[in-house]
Structures are given as structure tokens and as C-alpha cells.
Amino acid sequence: MSQIPNLDNSPLNLKSIREQSQRELVNILNNIRGKKCLVIDPKLSGSLSLIIKSTILKENGADLRHLSAEPVDIDCTKVVYLVRSEFSLMRFICSHIHNDTSKGLQREYYVYFVPRREVVCEKVLEEEKVHDLVTIGEYPLYMVPLDEDVLSFELDLANKECLVDGNTSSLWHIAKAIHKLESSFGAIPYVRAKGKASVRVADILNRMQAEEPVNTSDMVMPGINTLILIDREVDMVTPMCSQLTYEGLLDEFLHINNGAVELDPSIMGAQQEGKKIKVPLNSSDKLFKEIRDLNFEVVAQVLRQKATSMKQDYTEMTTTNQTVSELKDFVKKLNSLPEMTRHINLAQHLSTFTSKQSFLSRLDMEQTLIEAQSYDICFDYIEELIHKQEPLVSVLRLLILFSITNSGLPKRNFDHLRRELLHSYGFEHIAMLNNLEKAGLLKKQENKSNWLTIKRTLQLVVEDTDTANGRNLLLQT
Numbered sequence: 001m002s003q004i005p006n007l008d009n010s011p012l013n014l015k016s017i018r019e020q021s022q023r024e025l026v027n028i029l030n031n032i033r034g035k036k037c038l039v040i041d042p043k044l045s046g047s048l049s050l051i052i053k054s055t056i057l058k059e060n061g062a063d064l065r066h067l068s069a070e071p072v073d074i075d076c077t078k079v080v081y082l083v084r085s086e087f088s089l090m091r092f093i094c095s096h097i098h099n100d101t102s103k104g105l106q107r108e109y110y111v112y113f114v115p116r117r118e119v120v121c122e123k124v125l126e127e128e129k130v131h132d133l134v135t136i137g138e139y140p141l142y143m144v145p146l147d148e149d150v151l152s153f154e155l156d157l158a159n160k161e162c163l164v165d166g167n168t169s170s171l172w173h174i175a176k177a178i179h180k181l182e183s184s185f186g187a188i189p190y191v192r193a194k195g196k197a198s199v200r201v202a203d204i205l206n207r208m209q210a211e212e213p214v215n216t217s218d219m220v221m222p223g224i225n226t227l228i229l230i231d232r233e234v235d236m237v238t239p240m241c242s243q244l245t246y247e248g249l250l251d252e253f254l255h256i257n258n259g260a261v262e263l264d265p266s267i268m269g270a271q272q273e274g275k276k277i278k279v280p281l282n283s284s285d286k287l288f289k290e291i292r293d294l295n296f297e298v299v300a301q302v303l304r305q306k307a308t309s310m311k312q313d314y315t316e317m318t319t320t321n322q323t324v325s326e327l328k329d330f331v332k333k334l335n336s337l338p339e340m341t342r343h344i345n346l347a348q349h350l351s352t353f354t355s356k357q358s359f360l361s362r363l364d365m366e367q368t369l370i371e372a373q374s375y376d377i378c379f380d381y382i383e384e385l386i387h388k389q390e391p392l393v394s395v396l397r398l399l400i401l402f403s404i405t406n407s408g409l410p411k412r413n414f415d416h417l418r419r420e421l422l423h424s425y426g427f428e429h430i431a432m433l434n435n436l437e438k439a440g441l442l443k444k445q446e447n448k449s450n451w452l453t454i455k456r457t458l459q460l461v462v463e464d465t466d467t468a469n470g471r472n473l474l475l476q477t
Contacts, residue, residue: 004050005259005282010148012185012223018145020184022052028112028139029060029080036078038062041089044082044114046258047144047154067092071099080110082139085118094128112139115173142177146259147282153177159232162197163439171197175204178227179212185223187214195231202229236441237460240401241366242359246299247281247292250346253353256281267349268342279342287339296347296354303344310340362398369401370461372452378402379413386420392429395421400441408445 007015025048029036038057040048045066054064062080065072069092072079079096083089093111100107109130113121116138125131143151158170178201182188187209193202232239243252254261262276270277283289287306291299353359365381368374382402385395399417403409409417418433436442455461 004053005145005147005280006284007145007148009283010145014145014148014151016184017143017151017181018051021141021144022056024141025052025139026056026060028137029057029062032078032080032108032110034078035061035063035076036080037065037072037074037076039065039067039072039079039081041081041083041086041114042066042068043084044141047141047152048082050144050146050258051141069095071096077106078108078110080112082112082114085113085116085121087120087124090121090124090128093134094125094130097130097133098128109134110137111135112137114138115140115142115176140180142173142180149283151181160435160439163233164435168197168200171200172204175201175208178205179208179214181224182209182214182222187222188224188227189222190226191229192226193229195229195234197231197233198229236404237370237401240397240404241370242363244295245293246296246347246350247288249296249350249354250281253350263349268345279346285339285342287343291343296350299343300347300351303340303347306340307344310337362394365398366401369398369405370455372405372449375406379417382417383420386417386424389424392421392425396436396442400436403442405449405451406445407447407449407451408443411444414442414444 004018007018029038057064063074063076065074067081067083067089081093083093093109097109111125111134113136117136122131122136125134143153146152153170153174155170155173158174161167161170178188191202191205193199243249247256250256250261254263259282260278260280262278265272265274265277268277268279281288281292291302294302361381365378369378379402382395382398385398408414421433422430433442
């Protein structure tokens with residue numbers, strides 16, 4: 001499990017939220033007496049790593065396993081499943097129970113749904129005739145503190161479910177999470193919503209506040225004054241562009257997952273080879289906190305300046321007689337050396353990607369699309385990427401950016417690129433292309449684009465990349 005972030009400097013007492021989630025999980029385990037096997041949905045494993053240490057789970061009698069199609073092979077009479085409410089996961093659980101029954105194994109089974117149980121999942125258990133063998137409960141983990149200023153609802157498919165599947169259950173989940181936040185910090189007096197989904201969340205939250213009022217008698221004033229809800233649909237241009245901050249590029253190329261990246265040891269300067277190592281990336285790392293939101297080019301300058309300053313300090317220490325106080329200050333600076341080494345290694349590795357001509361060409365093309373210039377050049381560039389079979393996600397991001405800034409593609413070009421994509425990457429992707437069209441991300445042009453007017457009026461493009469903006473508390477799905 002990755003390093004649990006330090007939440008001491010959070011603008012809210014997020015540590016209390018984490019501690020409450022810890023207590024709720026420990027209580028679940030303690031209520032099941034004796035040794036038990038805790039089988040965790042792999043998707044939840046990362047979230048739990050930011051909530052509780054695996055050692056605490058083991059201290060409470062839990063032997064950890066990841067849920068898969070393979071039966072649970074362990075000498076234990078009690079099996080506790082901690083899973084999301086997903087149809088496919090129910091099939092795994094049913095298969096495990098049937099396998100145990102066929103071998104004559106007698107076990108007690110517990111299924112705890114995160115964050116809540118759903119009827120469709122219980123129906124699967126009934127159809128497979130295992131419902132009566134299972135004790136069912138809930139583990140209400142509605143949000144996870146990723147860092148001192150970021151809470152995540154862990155709803156990575158919410159946008160797709162709402163826009164494509166017509167499933168709006170995630171909106172209830174978001175409202176419930178916010179209402180749970182209010183139980184700790186008081187009712188939020190001002191709620192602003194932009195977008196249809198956000199308005200729905202605000203309405204659900206109002207109903208929850210009316211049905212289950214928050215007790216604010218001991219609070220002088222609420223901890224949160226204003227909540228701003230914004231649909232992802234309001235701005236689909238930003239996520240389609242390449243990220244250029246230090247943290248953004250780390251995510252772009254190395255994929256930050258639950259506040260950490262997994263890397264080969266050689267990248268971090270280790271001599272041995274083998275199992276990948278986890279490098280935590282959160283505000284507990286003071287240097288990362290300072291540089292995470294800076295443009296990558298600026299980060300290189302900052303690291304160079306810090307290294308030069310440290311070198312000068314070392315030279316002064318070896319050539320002059322220093323007082324004990326000065327020695328102490330120098331040793332304090334040396335404590336930051338591991339952080340310096342870590343980020344110099346990471347920055348050096350990132351530069352192998354950012355210096356490639358393919359990356360620079362892509363940035364130029366993104367800029368061209370945002371400026372709504374040279375339509376034919378953009379079309380030819382995307383077509384070339386398809387023919388070279390560049391990673392499909394990279395091609396689709398550029399194609400969607402093209403569609404959004406151009407208010408769709410002319411029918412002839414739309415049909416041509418769609419056909420080329422299927423020929424190059426396989427016809428199994430036809431459902432995905434249909435979903436993108438259904439979500440309005442990839443479409444045929446019906447009206448003239450008003451992108452340039454919107455861009456100028458709302459000043460959407462930020463030209464200055466030298467400074468880091470302050471980080472507010474973010475609630476991300």
C-alpha cells in the first residue's frame with residue numbers, strides 16, 4: 001500500500017474523515033470474531049491504502065486477498081468480501097461459494113458493499129442460490145482524502161454512466177458524500193451549480209438536508225462557506241489537451257494512481273532490478289508541494305537553483321569555520337536531499353518524453369486546434385497518427401479536441417476518419433465510437449463553430465505559464 005498522506009495542514013479537518021472511515025472498517029472486522037480472510041475488490045485496494053494501513057487490518061485478524069475469478073485458497077472459516085456494487089464481482093463471489101460447497105468446505109460468508117448495497121447485486125446472489133449463505137452489510141466509504149486539499153469520490157465512470165448509459169446513480173452518491181461532509185463541518189450555506197448534472201446534485205442535496213438536518217448547535221459557523229459544483233461536460237477541451245505542469249506530466253506519462261507512481265528502480269537511481277517501486281506524490285513531500293503546479297520548464301529551473309544553492313552551502317562548510325548554529329541549519333537543508341534526488345530523477349525521466357519530436361508536434365497541433373486554424377493540416381495529422389497506429393487514447397483525445405473546437409466534423413471527414421480508425425485498430429472499437437458520439441464528444445458538424453468567440457469572450461486560453469496558481473480544496477469524481 002502507498003504512503004498515507006499527511007493531512008495536518010488541510011484547510012478542513014480531513015484527518016477526522018479518514019479516522020472515521022478507519023473506525024468503521026475496523027468495527028466491521030471486530031464484529032466478526034476470530035481469524036478471517038478479507039477479500040478486497042482490486043479497484044478498492046488503492047482507495048483503502050489511503051485510509052488505513054494493511055498492518056492495522058492484519059492486527060484485527062484479517063488475512064488480505066484480492067478478489068478474482070480464482071477461488072480463495074486459505075485455511076480460514078470466515079470470508080469477508082469488501083466490494084463495489086458491480087454485477088461481475090457478484091459472479092466471482094458466487095463462483096467461490098459454489099467451489100467451496102462442491103469441496104465440502106463449511107465457511108461463513110460476509111459481503112460488505114462499498115459504499116452501499118444495490119438490489120441488482122442481491123438479485124444475482126439470489127439467482128445463484130447463495131443469498132441465504134451470505135451476511136450482507138455496507139461500508140459507507142463515500143469519499144477518500146487523496147491529499148490535504150483533495151477529496152475524491154472515486155467515481156471514475158460517472159461521466160460515462162450519466163451521458164451514455166443514462167445511469168444517474170452517481171449523482172446521488174455525490175450528494176450523499178457532500179451531506180456526509182456537512183455532518184462533520186456543518187451545513188453549507190451557499191451552493192452554486194453549473195450544468196444539468198450539478199443542478200441535479202444540488203437538488204438531491206437539498207432534499208437530504210430537509211430529510212436529515214445537520215445538527216449545527218455546537219458549531220459557531222460552518223467549516224465550508226460555499227460549494228461550487230461544475231459538470232465535467234462544461235469543459236471537455238481541457239482534459240483532451242496535454243498536461244504541462246509537473247504533476248500533470250507525471251500523470252500523463254507515468255500515470256499517478258492513488259497518490260503514487262510505480263516505476264522501475266533504475267529510474268530512481270537504484271542499482272538493483274526487479275519489482276517496481278512505489279513513489280508517493282503528495283503534499284507530505286514539501287518539495288513536491290512547491291513544484292507540483294509549476295510548468296515543467298519552470299520546475300527544471302527551480303531544481304537547478306536548489307541544487308546550486310546546496311552546492312554553494314557545502315563549499316562554504318568545507319572552506320570556512322562554521323558555528324554550531326550554522327552547522328545545524330546546514331544539516332536541516334541536508335534533510336531535504338532525498339526529496340531533491342527523487343524529483344531530479346523524476347524530472348530527468350520526464351524529459352526523455354517531453355524532448356521527443358512527436359510530443360512537441362502534438363503540442364503544436366493542439367495549439368492549432370485551440371486557435372481554430374489550418375483545418376486541413378489537423379485532419380492530415382490525425383489521419384497520419386491513425387495510419388501509424390499511435391496509442392488509440394492519444395488519437396481519440398486529439399480527434400475529440402478537433403470535434404469540440406470545430407463544432408463537429410464535416411460528414412465526409414467524419415465518416416472517413418471513423419472508417420480509418422476501425423480498419424487500423426479493429427472493429428471491436430465500434431461500440432466505443434458510438435458511445436463517444438452519444439456523449440456528444442465526437443459528432444458530425446451541423447452548425448458553424450462559435451469556439452473562437454467563446455474562447456476570446458471567456459479568456460479560456462492562459463498564456464502565462466511561469467507561475468503556479470493557488471490550490472483550493474477540490475472535490476473530484
